[in-house]
Amino acid sequence: MPTSPRTTTDEFIKGLWRENPVFVQVLGMCPVLAVSNTAINALAMGLATAFVLIMSNIVVSSLRSFIPKEVRIATYILVIATFVTVVDYVIQAISLDLYKALGAFISLIVVNCLILGRAEAFASKNTVVRSTMDGLGMGIGFAFALFCLGAVREILGAGSIFGIQLFHDSFQDWVVMVLPSGGFFTLAGWLLLFNWLKQRKAKKEQMTALPLAEEPAQ
Amino acid sequence: MNQEPLWSIFVNASLVNNFVLAYFLGICPFLGVSSKLDTATRMGGAVTFVMLVSSICAFGIQLLLTAIDAPYLKLISFIAVIASTVQLVEMFIKKFSPALFRALGIFLPLITTNCAILGLALFQTNKGYGFLQCIVYALGAGVGFTLALVLIAGLREKLELAEVPDVTKGTAMALMLAGLLSVAFMGFGGLGG
Numbered sequence: 001m002p003t004s005p006r007t008t009t010d011e012f013i014k015g016l017w018r019e020n021p022v023f024v025q026v027l028g029m030c031p032v033l034a035v036s037n038t039a040i041n042a043l044a045m046g047l048a049t050a051f052v053l054i055m056s057n058i059v060v061s062s063l064r065s066f067i068p069k070e071v072r073i074a075t076y077i078l079v080i081a082t083f084v085t086v087v088d089y090v091i092q093a094i095s096l097d098l099y100k101a102l103g104a105f106i107s108l109i110v111v112n113c114l115i116l117g118r119a120e121a122f123a124s125k126n127t128v129v130r131s132t133m134d135g136l137g138m139g140i141g142f143a144f145a146l147f148c149l150g151a152v153r154e155i156l157g158a159g160s161i162f163g164i165q166l167f168h169d170s171f172q173d174w175v176v177m178v179l180p181s182g183g184f185f186t187l188a189g190w191l192l193l194f195n196w197l198k199q200r201k202a203k204k205e206q207m208t209a210l211p212l213a214e215e216p217a218q
Numbered sequence: 219m220n221q222e223p224l225w226s227i228f229v230n231a232s233l234v235n236n237f238v239l240a241y242f243l244g245i246c247p248f249l250g251v252s253s254k255l256d257t258a259t260r261m262g263g264a265v266t267f268v269m270l271v272s273s274i275c276a277f278g279i280q281l282l283l284t285a286i287d288a289p290y291l292k293l294i295s296f297i298a299v300i301a302s303t304v305q306l307v308e309m310f311i312k313k314f315s316p317a318l319f320r321a322l323g324i325f326l327p328l329i330t331t332n333c334a335i336l337g338l339a340l341f342q343t344n345k346g347y348g349f350l351q352c353i354v355y356a357l358g359a360g361v362g363f364t365l366a367l368v369l370i371a372g373l374r375e376k377l378e379l380a381e382v383p384d385v386t387k388g389t390a391m392a393l394m395l396a397g398l399l400s401v402a403f404m405g406f407g408g409l410g411g
Contacts, residue, residue: 026389029245030333074301081294088293104340107293111333113246179404180240184397191390199385 008133015137021114022145022187023194028114032146033183035105039161042150043143044098048091048106050139052083053115057135060123067124076119077110084109114142145190152186153177220346224354227347229409231358237334238366239400244334248367249392258371259364266360268329269338271307272300273356276339277349296339304329334363366403370395 021027031049036042059079060067067075088106092099099106109115118138123131151161157177159167176182237243244265251261279295312319329335338359342352373395382391 026249027246029249030242033245034242074298077297077301078294081297085290085293089290104337104344107340108243108333108337110293110297111336176401179400180242181397181400181404183242184393184400188390188393188397191393192385195385195387195390 008130011130011133012137015134015139015141016144017141019138020141020145021138022142022149023190025114026191027117028112028142029187030108031105031112032149033180033187035102036146036149036153036183036186037157037178038101038154038163039147039150040163041098041101042146044091045102045105046139046143046146048087048102049109049112049115049146050136050143052080052087052109053118053139053142054132054135055083056080056115056119057123057131058128060119061126061128061131064124072124073116073120076116076124080115080119081110114138148190149183149186152189153182157182220348220351222345222347222351224351227351227354228358228361231355232362232365233403233406234409236362236366236403237337237359238363239396239403241337243337244332244363247329247332248370248396249389252367252371252392253374255368255371255375258367262360262364262367265329265332265334265363266357268304268307268335269356269360269363270353271303272335273338273342273352274349275299275303276342277347277352280343292343297336300335300339334359366399369399373399 015021019025022029022032028049031045035045056076056079060076063075063079084107087109091102091106118134122134126134154161155166156174159165159171159173174182177186231237235241238245238248247261247265251257276296276299279299280292283289283292283295308319338356342355347355370392374392377391377395386394
């Protein structure tokens, strides 16, 4: 809705919480589950994705009047693939350990539906500034969600966070948490929490909408 | 050149390292179209088919890129070729087998952004598989994907009738099911040797 009085700040805020790409829109699940076994991996992946998202949003929105409608998806994918190649080489240069831990999932940022989704749904219709803010918000929201998952999985699965031991030696690691199935369970847990919050909010709104009908039961 | 025997590649790709349940590739269609058994089977068929075609293409590209010494073009050319192959395949099927096109129809374009396809292409080059190994790997991955999709669709169809708490409806429930399936698939560990 280009006519709505939404400010650029709104575009930024919405990605963080209200339209959080992972918890609310459930987009870009593959990397979310695959590399969130430790907090540091998750954060690195989140930041890499955020960078690609912001850059592709900027490029797509500045080229939006030149890209023919028929080949737009192919163009977006090529733009995204270019930035992913850059990120791939940059991570390899910064930390080889991290590069090995993330493996093919850095390359797989290309097919992250979140990035293509934002390019198609937002950047192709909005100005560069708004698209940048949108990319920034969505990217940080994505990184935040990945960090939430990674932190939970590392704390429970290895008893540490960022490699720092948290518990006494007698703590029994929940091995299942660092295994693939742990990713599914943790994400399901977060989704349950979000669903519950949403329901509680809806109930509250219902109560305030009908204030005179009866005493709100506490 | 990788010397892994073909049967071991197949078992590894389809069961032990199942693309959906162990590598988390192709989660989007996995959650999106897994609510009906019928669509799940068709989607699985379409993905297996595209995997085969794109695996062969990726093998060719890798040869070409090694020959001209341009590894940095790998990702861009893979995704471009996969996208156009999907488009070509779609047109081809539409022309020669309208029945099949109607069966797969809407799923074909979606498959372009399925990470399982690109993942397959990347993994096979990383592992240095030969031509025959690539084909078996693609087949195994496709079978594994279909298996996971069909299993979860069957479970979700049954759950339609069950009474679950409101908060667990939808994606959360699908994810928990996937987690349980993933635990079950861990039982295959060590099969492929």
